[in-house]
Amino acid sequence: MYRQVIAALILLSSQAAAHEMTPTYPKWVPSHMDGVWKTTMEMFNKRSDVEWYEIGVFDENWNPVNFVTSYRLFSMPHLSRVKFDVYIATPDVAVAEYICSKSKLRLISEQKTMVASRVCSRFK
Amino acid sequence: MKILIALLAVTPCVVGAVDVPIEGTVQSRCTIDTDTAGVYGNPNAYTLTTAAADGGVQPITRFDVTLADAYYAKVTHPDSFSTAPTANATVTFTGETEVSAVGDAAMSGYEAAKTTFGNSTQFDLTESGSVWLKTSSVATNGGDKAFPSGTYRSIVVAECIAK
Numbered sequence: 009m010y011r012q013v014i015a016a017l018i019l020l021s022s023q024a025a026a027h028e029m030t031p032t033y034p035k036w037v038p039s040h041m042d043g044v045w046k047t048t049m050e051m052f053n054k055r056s057d058v059e060w061y062e063i064g065v066f067d068e069n070w071n072p073v074n075f076v077t078s079y080r081l082f083s084m085p086h087l088s089r090v091k092f093d094v095y096i097a098t099p100d101v102a103v104a105e106y107i108c109s110k111s112k113l114r115l116i117s118e119q120k121t122m123v124a125s126r127v128c129s130r131f132k
Numbered sequence: 133m134k135i136l137i138a139l140l141a142v143t144p145c146v147v148g149a150v151d152v153p154i155e156g157t158v159q160s161r162c163t164i165d166t167d168t169a170g171v172y173g174n175p176n177a178y179t180l181t182t183a184a185a186d187g188g189v190q191p192i193t194r195f196d197v198t199l200a201d202a203y204y205a206k207v208t209h210p211d212s213f214s215t216a217p218t219a220n221a222t223v224t225f226t227g228e229t230e231v232s233a234v235g236d237a238a239m240s241g242y243e244a245a246k247t248t249f250g251n252s253t254q255f256d257l258t259e260s261g262s263v264w265l266k267t268s269s270v271a272t273n274g275g276d277k278a279f280p281s282g283t284y285r286s287i288v289v290a291e292c293i294a295k
Binding site for chain 1: 161162163164165166170191193196199202203214285286287288289290291292293294295
């Protein structure tokens with residue numbers, strides 16, 4: 009029976025690919041709106057097997073913190089570089105500890121990539 | 133007129149010499165690179181494993197950091213299938229992440245200093261450069277029952293977290 013199971017069951021992708029986000033230590037700065045702060049992040053997608061990334065802001069215990077971006081989940085073509093602003097309310101400035109980007113994998117993917125990468129910068 | 137043009141042509145141009153600076157900024161960053169694919173081998177009816185002895189391949193993830201002591205690398209081995217022919221709650225997952233290679237001798241202590249909690253293993257990237265981490269995964273079907281035929285996939289999560 010077990011021989012009928014696919015001989016090499018794919019766990020992860022076979023291609024080199026990378027995911028990067030900067031800066032490592034972003035800062036909140038006042039935005040053009042009262043009571044709202046913003047920070048600017050930059051991402052570079054060298055993962056040819058991943059097209060979508062998700063942004064998240066977390067406190068020191070990794071609980072989600074409310075924030076606003078143009079797109080929480082956005083498309084990044086391979087080898088593209090994207091700058092995006094993240095907005096947060098003044099009370100949350102002291103609470104926000106991490107900002108992370110995570111690759112989103114397609115469940116049905118011809119690429120068969122199964123490594124989810126997440127890069128987190130920290131507010132100090 | 134021709135004389136005037138000739139004079140202008142041979143008159144050396146006087147240009148102001150200015151310094152043209154070239155500026156560049158190198159900022160700290162962490163890059164996660166999915167270096168090697170992982171493949172489950174199938175040594176018997178009820179086990180899927182990435183062990184080389186059983187026909188599997190361990191996935192390897194490379195972490196590149198440009199600033200020492202700025203990031204943690206965290207790798208979480210799977211605790212479920214992301215793709216499987218049928219849902220099966222009786223599968224037990226185990227796994228481990230260890231240093232596969234280092235780009236600098238100063239990183240030789242990473243393996244001994246790693247911390248493990250749950251399915252996650254965390255490495256303190258105290259040096260700048262590259263480190264390769266390999267992850268093993270074993271899935272065992274409960275009661276030694278055979279896995280149904282089909283494709284099985286699971287997800288390893290590789291994270292780079294600023295300190």
